[in-house]
Amino acid sequence: MKPSVNIKNLHAQYKASLLREKRWVRFCQLLIFIVFFGAWETSSRLEWIDPLIFSSPSKVWNLFLTKITDGTLFSHLSVTVFETVLGFILGTVLGTMLAATLWWSPLLSKILDPYLVILNAMPKVALGPILIVALGPTLTSIIAMGAIISVIITTIVVYTSFREVDPNYLKVLQTFGASRSQMFKEAILPASFPTIISTLKVNVGLSWVGVIVGEFLVSEKGLGYMIIYGFQVFNFNLVMLSLMIIAVFATIMYQLVELLERKLIKNE
Amino acid sequence: MSFLSIKNIHHTYFSEKSATEALDNISLDIEEGEFVSFLGPSGCGKTTLLSIIAGLFPPTSGNIQLDNKPIHGDKDFFIGYMLQQDYLFPWKTIEENITLGLKLLKQDDPESKSKALKLLKDFGLEDIEKQFPKQLSGGMRQRAALARTLAVNPKILLLDEPFSALDYQTKLKLEDLVSETLKVFGKTAVLVTHDIGESIAMSDRIYLFAAKPGRIHKAFPVPGELRSLSPFEARSHPLYSDLFQTIWKELESLETIGEH
Incomplete structure (x- = not known):
């Protein structure tokens, strides 16, 4: 037998494995999905768990269909998605800009250091009531919540990555007479894209938290409002439905960030 | 007056705990088209001196003039600086890397760009303009870095151990390439190295540095016979070994002084 044939066979075997x-x-992923929803449905029907509190997939599904036909689901969903996307973008962009300012002025970064630590440690959702009073119980204050929750951690992580860029790249630029803004544009920012992308991934989750809490407080529209309303009238089908939809849309946003990652970091 | 004139350079690094004297009263002159090496043990301040010549930071005292003009604050002054590693920007294509200097100096007219890309061809790097640095071997990357350095047509080339991270064969080949290119373009160059052989093979004059504080211990002129040869050929010339021995002994004597 020729060795080349042998290699072909082995490769085929490897591919098959x-x-x-x-x-x-x-198969396992699908199995977990089916078992989870199957067990939920069964235990709810047989009243092993309280169907009033834990609802059941079929009830959630039926509610989903009703809410779609009367159009209310879409209006709540679009408001929340809009707020989250805007809060997410604002948080990331402002955080990166703040990081750039700190990089620009090392003195400023030394001065602000303890304040950043305090702001980062503080639970941002606690600012909710103040925001709502200051900006009014509107879309603006909910978006502000979505942004404020991620802006400080973005600043800290991105600024750290700015500082860790190999100084020899800056040396190369300096010998070409580059200004500080050119150094930022040509070396600091592109070298930090991988870090910025990974903060984006964290910020997706954080913005959802900020926006949902904001909607709890404002209680006017959106998925957060659906949850708090469902809780108040003890309609847990509504709560579960909102949770499911949040899970789906948070996943979609995460996937979009991964798509952006592949577009932005070409050379990897 | 010489092309590059260095007068009474002192440099001290300050930190909270100490002030370290890196360079003590360095004066030397380099003529146009000359290739000079700074040789010495680590910590002798040779890289500090190179950075000062490059204008990366000013010396504590003393002055440097290139072409009768002070280095600091001269906008038309282009230097070429090559480091131990290529430091090509990994997110830029080779073409973008090569023309980066031109772009920053606002000279990226089509003519300069095509000149820069022609350098790549001269260095045996064809059809890689659209590739990323990661796709190239170490030797190819260092050649691309040389093209990036020469693209801005610098008045002087500063080489900070540019061959030290390469394997021996690649290093020898690149030495020949750099030496030949500099001769063709008539460039002045300063090489910082701790490799005695490399400094003999490549340069016209060698400054041996002593450490703590960094100062010039002795200057060695390289014999004309060696200078006319390529670095690779020079390495097998009998005069090469003679000079190697002389410098080796001098370095040894420096170390024993340091120990006492």
């Missing part, structure tokens, strides 16, 4: 593993992973 990869495929087998992939199928097994998919």
Whole structure:
């Protein structure tokens, strides 16, 4: 037997084993999904768990269909998604700009250091009532919540990554007579893209927290309002439905960030 | 007056705990087209001196003039600086890397750009303009870095151990390439190295530095026979070994002084 044939066979075997593993992973994932919802439905019907509190997939599904046909779900959903996306973008952009300012002025960064630590340690949602009084119980204060929750941690993480850029890259630019803003544009910012992307991933989750808490407090519109309303009238089908939708849309946003990552970091 | 004139340079690094004298009264002159090496043990201030010549920071005292003009604050003054590693920007294509200097100095007209890209071809790097540095080997990357340095047509080339991170064969080949290119363009160059052989093979004059504080211990002119040869050929010339021995002994004597 020729060795080349042998290698071909081995490669085919290797590919087959990869495929087998992939199928097994998919099967297990599907199994967990079915078992979870199946167990939930069954235990709710047989009243092993209180159906009033824990609802059931079929009830949630039916409510989903009603809410879609009367159009209320879409209006709540679009408000929340809009607020979250805007809060997320604002938080990340402002955080990065603040990090750039700190990089620009090392003296300012030394002065502000303890305040950043305090602001980072403080639970930002506690600022909610103040925001609502200051900005009014409107969209603005909810977006502000979504942004404020991620802005300080973004600043700290991105500023750290700015400072860790290899100084030899700056030396190269300096010999070409680069100004500080050129150094930022040509070396500091692009070298930090991987860090910025990973803070984006964290910020997706944080913005949802900020916006949902904001909607709890404002109680006017959105998925957070649906949760708090469902809780007050003891309609837990509504609460569960909102949770499910939040899970789906948070995942979609996360996937979009990963798509951006692949676009932005070409050379990896 | 010489092309590059260095007069009474002192430099001290300050930290909270100490003031370290890195350079003590350095004076030397380099003529146009000359290749000079700074040789010495680590901590002898040779890289500090190179950085000062590059204008990266001013010396504590003393002055440097290039072409009869002070280095600091001269906007038309282009230097080429090469480091131990290539420091090509990994997120830029080779083409973007090569033309970076031109872009920053606002000279990125089509003519200069095509000149810069021609340098790549001269260095045996064809059809890689659109690739990223990661896709190239170490030797190719250092050649691309050389092209980036020469693209801005610098008055003087400063080489900070640019061959030290390469394997031996690549290093020898690159030495020949740099030496030949500098001769063709008639460039003045300063090489910082701790490799005696490299300094003999490449330069016209060698300054041996002593440490603590950094100062010039002795200058060695390289014989004309070696200078006319390429670095690779020079390494097998009998005069090469003679000079190597002389410098080696001098370095040894420096170390024993340091120990007492």
